[in-house]
Amino acid sequence: MTRLKVFRPLLVLMLALSRSLSADDLNEQCLMCHEDQSLKYQAGRSLFVKKELVENSVHRKSGVSCVGCHADLESVKDFPHAEKLAKVNCSSCHGETQQQFDTSVHALARIGKEAQAVSCASCHGYHDVVEGKDVHSRTHPLNQPETCGECHFSRAGHRKKARIRATGV
Numbered sequence: 001m002t003r004l005k006v007f008r009p010l011l012v013l014m015l016a017l018s019r020s021l022s023a024d025d026l027n028e029q030c031l032m033c034h035e036d037q038s039l040k041y042q043a044g045r046s047l048f049v050k051k052e053l054v055e056n057s058v059h060r061k062s063g064v065s066c067v068g069c070h071a072d073l074e075s076v077k078d079f080p081h082a083e084k085l086a087k088v089n090c091s092s093c094h095g096e097t098q099q100q101f102d103t104s105v106h107a108l109a110r111i112g113k114e115a116q117a118v119s120c121a122s123c124h125g126y127h128d129v130v131e132g133k134d135v136h137s138r139t140h141p142l143n144q145p146e147t148c149g150e151c152h153f154s155r156a157g158h159r160k161k162a163r164i165r166a167t168g169v
Helices: 002-020 023-034 051-056 095-102 120-124 144-152
Strands: none
Touching: 023 051, 120 144
């Protein structure tokens, strides 16, 4: 019985902390600013994040918060945070997939003058990542012509420099 008396307050505290740090709560903190459509970098690029995209994402459904991807914000206590953040590192959770990508034809597009040409977000999106089997996924077979066409074809339907090959990812 004495053990229960000692551990009960600790258990209550842990439960309270886990609730206060849930992915939903952390996302709400971020969305307090990022849900503002007028929020922009000094350079003019939008920092707006549509709440519905985050809520429907595979990451949110898996319990991953904004900070789970934007890891350099984990230690930030003072908001607004610095404007320049580290690039999201998808391989911290998707290491095996990153290794497959690194040996694919798409990885070759990252060599030389087009070093920033292809990233995970190029095909999968940013805050709107959903499972590939979901018809709303950019990588769903029904959406691949449009997704791939962003790099492989111009708006007029002419081939761009990037070629589609029969093999490779």
